[in-house]
Amino acid sequence: MRAVILAGGQGTRLKPYTAVLPKPLMPVGDMPIVEILIRQLQSNGVDRITFALGHLAHLVQAVLGNGKRYGVEIDYSIEDKRLGTSGPLSLIRDLNETFLVLNGDVLTDLDFLDITRFHADQKSTITIACHKRSVNIDYGVIHRDGFRVTEYEEKPVIELYVSMGVYVFEPAVLSYVDPETYLDFPDLVNRLIHKNEQVKIYPYDGIWFDLGRFEDFNRVHEIWDDLKPKILSHE
Known part of the structure; x- marks a missing residue:
């Protein structure tokens, strides 16, 4: 199976560190973020990983090479202008089967094999x-029908489902990505x-952390010794 890792952003939320080090190479414990992802994917049956790069791409290439030492094939697609979060997919030409x-x-203990099976069972185009x-809403919230108040709710808590930054795609998705044009995931x-x-x-x-956020990045460092065996449990 194949995976695409989107790693071309400038890591603005982690500046000033990412001014000199691309976000995928930021350390988590004793290894860079991206090595954790590679090891997880390899242990879940992924044998080829394409990195979509931009900012400081040469450093990522220098560290990861062809992937041989990780037991996977690694190749690269490099954008020469900003294409958003999904636009870089238009540069990858041979995505002919279901891919991650x-x-x-992303730091998670999600089972990539399970989400792939779920995707197939649901006959999804994208999962x-x-x-x-x-x-938490720190205000009194007014519910209304026109000018008539229907409910006054003090400091409600709203539960939402948010994207984890992990997807399963069918190749058909690529027909909605215009060549070399800026496109973010919500628009796609x-x-x-x-x-x-x-x-x-x-x-x-x-377990799920967005390591592009300082809060999550710092929290993971605090609890990494406990997290590591759970994150890499499939090895």
């Missing part, structure tokens, strides 16, 4: 791994929905 897509700053998050997903494609969610309540 991951953000390069989005989602995590439930609670949002909405295109698919408007065309009545099968867009499904894979709810997941296990």
